Amino acid sequence: MTNISRRTFGKLALGATALAAPLAAPMGFVRNGWAAGKEIQIGIWGGSQGEFVRKEIIPAFEKDFGAKVTAEEGFTLTNVGKMRATKDSPKFSVMFIDDVAIPICKAESLIEQLPKGDMPAMANLYPKFGFDGWATALAISVASMFHNSSVTPPSSYADLWKKDYSGKLKLVSPKNTPSVFFLIVAAAVKSGKPFAEAQYLIDDSFDKVAELKPNIMNLFDNGPQAANEVAQGQADIGLLELSKYIYPYTAKGAPVTMSFPKEGSFAGNNCQVLVKGAPNRDVAVAFMNRMLETKVQKAFSEFALTAPPVSGIEFSAETLKYIAYPLAEMDKRGLFTPDWEFINAKRSAWTEKMNGIFSV
Amino acid sequence: MTQTISPLLKIVVGIILLIVVAPLIVPLLMSISDTTYIVFPPKGFTLKWYAAVLANPEAQDSFLFSLKLAGIVTAVSLILGIPCAVGLTRFKVPGQDMVLGIILSPLIVPLIVTGVALLQLFSIMGSRATMLQLVIGHTVVCLPYVIRSVSASFVLINRNLEDAASVLGAAPHVVATKVVWPQVRPGILAGGIFCFIVSFDDYPISMWLADGNHFPIPLYLYTVIERSFDPSIAAIASLMIFFALLLVLVIEKVFGISLARLAS
Structure with missing residues (x-):
């Protein structure tokens, strides 16, 4: 019988382990095993974006990490409401909301950096x-006018106030975020100032809003x-x-498309936030990271016809017809993001004024 | 003696029925349009939207889940509601009006407020059982329908018939099954049907409490409308109309109560 010293035995054991490890890997080692089980x-949006997240992104993430992701479809205000209702004992880990709600979530300590x-x-x-580290965008849409393809749209928002358009316009409801864009447009038309300045003049522009009512x-x-x-x-x-709501129809061949008046357009930023005190925070962070990965962003953008917030993605010419990408293209189109902190403080009063004008 | 109905009344009733039914015909027509978006009047004819909806696993799951949820909620509401209605109508209970007020309060408070309050409560309790939450949430809003309907039956019951049966030697269980049950059955059934329909159609409570694994059909419909406004939406709406019609016919056939009695 051969005598083996403790040191020799240790070397043999280490060698055997090193040899066995690659063989055992397929059986026992799971990438991202820390997340298993x-x-x-998460609270996501509805629409085509929600569909893609549920059908494509979540199953792939669950496969790669061995974790389970349960998604609830909703919209920004509902998702904020859910965070508020569960603030003391958070149920959600990641929430998808529009940039409009980020200052609110921050102020109410619903989210963390x-x-x-x-x-x-x-x-x-x-x-x-x-x-500022409180959220990341996931998809950028352009907010502007949309029109029947048989109609020649005006080159300036100011033309919409003309009698030619009497009874021919549909206006977004005050309860929807794009109604704020309309108020900025009305203020810009009245004052002749760019959106960046006009957004602070909305209080003085409701007479202009009321003038549009016959149309x-x-x-x-x-x-x-x-x-x-x-x-x-x-x-x-x-x-x-x-x-993101209009172009899917255009792409299907419906006679509707968008136009971009000379005053500029608005950016609709769909974002993700990390809930404060999120259950399984590490998995939540991994999921948020997955949402930003190039491969995911490319597929997500092509499906929902939205622009990604990350650089370095190549799109086909067909997709580029519907999205403003890369950043230089967004800047070229003058995509304007309002001062949501200022607007949120005033929005309920503006909503009441809008209701007063259009409900009579 | 049969009363003759005047022609004018027939015309008025006909017009009213037309007004009620006409909007239901619109989705039926839109659902057969051979276009990728909804148009009215329809262009062409196709049943592909029905095939697409019926073959869609998401739609199937949501529909079956709603059926299951509404079935459980109806059973729970009847189990809780019938004894409650009996207690409130046949016995002197301290704080009776207050109890009734609390039970009926979900009919007064906006459902969206009830939904968010329930979400807050379950969050504080640390509950993660979505199905249980949905059953409780739906039962809270469905229970008033059962109690109102069953209470009305018990109030209108002819107590003399029970006394007569007892005096003539009928055992309590015989009185319950042969005298009381036939009189209250329409009320209980009506309460159950209301309960089932309210639960099956509920959006505001489910919006707060549901999740991706427990996704009732009204939430699914809303998300589909957001995804794409194509004729499949009209096909789903038409299928739900057919389902409601089928439900009424089955109830009429199986339980043998006339619509007139339900409405009374």
Whole structure:
């Protein structure tokens, strides 16, 4: 019998382990095993974006990480409401909201700053979509006028106040975020100032808003439905809506498309936030990182016809017809993001004024 | 003696029925349009939208989940509601009006407020059981329908018939099954049907409490409308109309109560 010293035995054992490890890997080693068995709940949007997240992104993430992700579809205000209702014992880990709600969530301590060090995909994020570390954009839509393809749209928003458009316009409901864009447009038309300055003049512009009333056929609160109605010729022009609700119809061949008056357009920033005290925070951060990865962003953008907030993605010419990308293209189109902190403080009063004008 | 109905009354009733039914015909027509977006009047003819909806696993899951949820909620509401209605109508209970007021309060408070309050409550309790939350949430809003309907039956019941049966030697269970049950059955059934329909159609409570694994059909419909406003929406709406019609016919056939009695 051969005598083996403790040291020799140790070397043999180490060698055997080193040899066995690659063989055993397929059986026992799981990439991202730290997340296995964990579960997070996330609040996402509805629409085509929600569909893609649920059908494509979540299953792939669950496969790669062994974690379970349960998604609830909603919209920004509902998702903020859910965070508020569960603030003391958070149920959700990640929430998808529009940039309009980020200041509210921050002020109410509903969210926490993102751990940039744990999110390598943030390296490609355009800085303007980082929201000071409190959120990242996931998709950027353009908000502007949409019209029936048989109609020649005006080159300036100011023309919409002309009698030619009497009863031919559909206006977005005050309860929808794009109604704020309309108020900025009205203030810009009245004052002749750019959007960046006009947004602070809204209080003095409701007479201009009221002047448009004879041209408004009705208000809409569902973008896809409004796009469908304009496509059928029930109205000539709709103002204003996000491209993600209009272009899917254009791409299907419906006679509706968007136009971009000379005053400029607005950016609709769909974002993700990390809930404060999120259950399984590590999985939540990994999921948020996954959402920003180039491959995911490319597929997500092509499906929903929205622009990604990250650099370095190649799109086909067909897709580029519908999105403003890269950043230089967004800047070229003058995509304006309002001062949401200022607007949020005034929005309920403005909503009441709008209701007063259009409900009579 | 049968009363003759005047021709004018027939015309008026006909017009009213037309006004009620006409909007239901619109989605039926839109659902057969051979276009990628909704148009009215329809262009062409196709049943592909029905095939697409019926073959869609998401739609199937949501529909079956709603059926299951509404079935459980109806059973729970009847189990809780019938004894409650009996207690409130047949016994002197301290704080009776207050109890009734609390039970009926979900009919007064906006459902969206009830929904968010329930979400807050379940969050504080640390509950993650979505199905249980939905059953509780739906039962809270469905229970008043059962109690109102069943209470009305018990109030209108002829107590003399029970006394007569007892005096003539009928055992309590015989009185309950042979005398009381036939009189209250329409009320209980009506309460159950209301309960089922309210739960099946509920959006505001489910919006707060549901999740991706428990996704009732009204939420699914809303998300589909947001995704794409194509004729499949009209096809789903038409299928729901057919389902409601089928429900009424089955109830009429199986339980043998006339619509007139339900409405009374």
